[in-house]
Ligand SMILES: O[C@H]1[C@H](O)[C@@H](O)[C@H](O)[C@@H](O)[C@H]1O
């Protein structure tokens with residue numbers, strides 16, 4: 257049964273900035289109210305709606321789909337696998353994200369740290385006992401620091417946006433699929449079939465995803481020996497893989513562990529997407545809690 261509850265309060269001083277949602281609302285099992293419209297007055301993830309962000313987002317995907325090839329991803333994985341650029345803590349990285357704006361996102365133009373805290377706090381309200389999931393919310397987009405000079409200053413198309421496998425056919429459900437016609441892999445018989453270089457049930461761990469903030473942050477967490485559960489690492493790595501978690505494409509590449517982890521990713525996604533709003537979180541107030549989680553699941557300094 258679905259029961260409507262009041263819009264959750266995201267911050268103590270949030271009263272005057274509270275987003276007013278008076279349309280019919282969807283309430284998730286955990287109690288979270290899913291708003292019908294984003295801050296720009298459109299439904300979420302509407303890539304065709306005319307808005308101030310539409311053209312920029314479409315241009316973004318055009319470039320992204322041209323350049324994300326099998327060879328490019330291989331090169332990036334090798335390069336960033338060295339983790340020899342920066343040494344810093346998770347919280348320091350959260351603060352760096354204040355500088356970052358994501359050009360691929362039709363629903364958000366706030367600084368990224370707001371998005372991290374909005375996601376984490378919304379999860380915390382509904383799943384108070386899953387502290388690993390709160391922390392996963394906080395860190396899932398930290399890989400966007402790849403846009404900054406000390407991390408190589410990668411272009412937006414190599415950092416943000418939805419992700420998809422390379423080395424096999426690009427599925428129709430990927431946003432602005434038409435632009436793959438300009439990608440050389442689209443014409444390479446080794447890479448343009450359903451399975452491409454992979455085999456059925458091989459497991460997503462063996463699949464190369466388009467390069468961006470997801471795979472990079474997964475790498476950082478794993479190589480620095482984070483003790484987050486496998487579902488947390490899976491969420492970080494595949495949260496932008498909408499073709500899988502929203503459209504059900506590429507399931508033929510999953511193994512049993514992926515099937516289990518996908519359930520958590522689907523829960524997480526609702527908070528990642530629908531908590532995006534203009535309502536600010538009081539950073540200083542929640543900081544001690546998140547510092548304690550960081551201490552529990554990560555070393556004090558990490559290699560990036
Ligand atoms: O525009 C967004 C944004 O870049 C998110 O961080 C990413 O996870 C989404 O998949 C993408 O569509």
Ligand SMILES: [Fe+2]
Pocket residue numbers: 396397469495496
């Ligand atoms: Fe993301």
Ligand SMILES: [Fe+2]
Pocket residue numbers: 371375396397528
């Ligand atoms: Fe996100």
